[in-house]
Amino acid sequence: MKKLITALVAVVAVISLTACGSSKKESKEDHKYVVGVASDSQKEIWEHVGESLKKEGITLDVKLFSGYTEENPALADGSLDLNSFQHVAYLNNYNEENKQNLVHIAYTLVSPFGLYSEKIKNYADLKDGDTVAIPNDVTNGGRALQLLEAIDVIELKKDAPSSPTVKDIKNYNKKIKIQEIQADQLTSVLPDVTAATINTNFVIDQLHTTPQESAIYIDTDHLSKVSELYKNVIAVRKKDKNKADFKKIVKAYQTKHTAEMIEKTGDIPAWEDADK
Numbered sequence: 001m002k003k004l005i006t007a008l009v010a011v012v013a014v015i016s017l018t019a020c021g022s023s024k025k026e027s028k029e030d031h032k033y034v035v036g037v038a039s040d041s042q043k044e045i046w047e048h049v050g051e052s053l054k055k056e057g058i059t060l061d062v063k064l065f066s067g068y069t070e071e072n073p074a075l076a077d078g079s080l081d082l083n084s085f086q087h088v089a090y091l092n093n094y095n096e097e098n099k100q101n102l103v104h105i106a107y108t109l110v111s112p113f114g115l116y117s118e119k120i121k122n123y124a125d126l127k128d129g130d131t132v133a134i135p136n137d138v139t140n141g142g143r144a145l146q147l148l149e150a151i152d153v154i155e156l157k158k159d160a161p162s163s164p165t166v167k168d169i170k171n172y173n174k175k176i177k178i179q180e181i182q183a184d185q186l187t188s189v190l191p192d193v194t195a196a197t198i199n200t201n202f203v204i205d206q207l208h209t210t211p212q213e214s215a216i217y218i219d220t221d222h223l224s225k226v227s228e229l230y231k232n233v234i235a236v237r238k239k240d241k242n243k244a245d246f247k248k249i250v251k252a253y254q255t256k257h258t259a260e261m262i263e264k265t266g267d268i269p270a271w272e273d274a275d276k
Contacts, residue, residue, distance in 0.1 A: 114215030
């Protein structure tokens with residue numbers, strides 16, 4: 001009997017140690033998440049969000065990428081748990097082209113998309129023969145074409161998709177040449193073209209200025225002409241969209257302080273109650 005009792009005590013001890021080990025593993029690993037971003041300003045914002053989440057027992061590791069091509073594959077393969085760099089149109093296009101099912105769980109900001117030039121001071125001064133550089137990815141390139149239509153440089157076909165390409169141009173009101181360049185390289189070609197449409201994060205990080213200071217046209221100054229598809233989002237894998245910790249992360253992001261940090265970069269908070 002004494003041996004039986006001793007054996008039972010040993011079994012209970014093993015079970016208790018196993019349970020403690022599981023709990024310890026969960027606290028260290030199950031509440032730590034890697035977030036991918038594409039600009040120094042967004043890294044700063046997400047690091048602030050991470051600080052506020054520590055009291056929830058959640059740890060964020062913010063990883064900075066230099067462009068737009070790596071964040072979604074890293075999210076899809078599990079290297080990232082969330083990313084925050086893209087708008088809805090870009091995410092939709094990535095899913096379609098790569099047969100993925102990444103989803104967005106919250107809006108973050110609307111980033112101004114501007115036309116920049118070292119050769120002219122007014123977009124109305126664009127003339128026949130000038131070269132305008134635009135991003136070579138479908139979604140940002142599409143937004144660039146919509147910007148050029150808004151300033152009456154081109155006319156898009158009536159049945160053009162939400163992210164048009166140069167094939168969807170009906171008329172060139174000004175006989176410009178459109179040069180498609182990788183988004184993160186546009187600032188480097190700016191001296192060589194008449195004008196370029198550049199994403200705000202590259203304007204801030206590479207040109208060390210803001211759209212408000214330097215752009216000759218900003219599409220968000222005319223929001224009625226900017227599609228809802230260009231709201232930036234927090235993206236996750238579909239299986240994680242209802243994860244409780246992610247809801248806490250969204251709540252920690254969508255605060256008045258975050259909105260103020262976003263506005264300092266020249267972007268516009270995109271969630272409905274951002275002004276509260």
